[in-house]
Amino acid sequence: MHFTCWFINPPVFILAQGPIPALPELGVPIGAVATLPNGWTDNELGLEWFQQTFIPFATAHKLNDNPILLLLDGHDSHKTDELRAAAYEHNIFVLAFPSKCTHKLQPLDVIVFAQVQCQWAAHCDHCIYENIVMNRYNVIPKYMQVASAKINISYSILFNLTTSYSSYFGGKKGISRNKTSFYLLIRCTWHP
């Protein structure tokens, strides 16, 4: 996901093994749908996401020749040699959050996903009440619908947060105010 310009890298869904719904029929902008026996990412799938979804999308939104910076957590699938090679080739820095710290440092997890998850649970309760059966074919459009409504709100918080990051490090004008908010960020996220 993109920090300031409201771009979302098309999300990739991983379903448990079984038939895959056809992408155009879903009618939502997503990157890909894949299947794995247990539904979790493995090294190959992580690499595939990086090469086929992230690199084309991020490169297409580049403004100048500066490198791309990708922040992610230290999952095994994010630090394979193949992924590093691909990142090096395309001038991408991959920076991982320290392990066991993502619950506080990962902005996407702390701000966006937490809210979407809450909204999704409410939506599922509603479906049970209305007797709507959720299956592998309708779950993706439904989830995108719930998520996009919630994500717009979360963005504004993220925006404030990251502009203070860049202004602090960039040493631009108005540093005193941004510096404060940067420290504030560390302070308020301190207690585990």
Added chain:
Amino acid sequence: MAQHPDVCYSKPGSLDPKWAQNFNPSNVAGFYKLLKVIYDTYLDLPPQHIWNMDEKGLQLSGG
């Protein structure tokens, strides 16, 4: 309960001790130090070049 030995009482833990242990000033400072190196090296790195990715589990029943 006696008829179901595989069922047990337990309280959900508040926070994994490993999380609490690893979330400390030096770890976090180490991360920001690396981030600062990148920002310092590329002074005009536009925000459009900064991306964040995470994975999320999704249950059909919510939660």
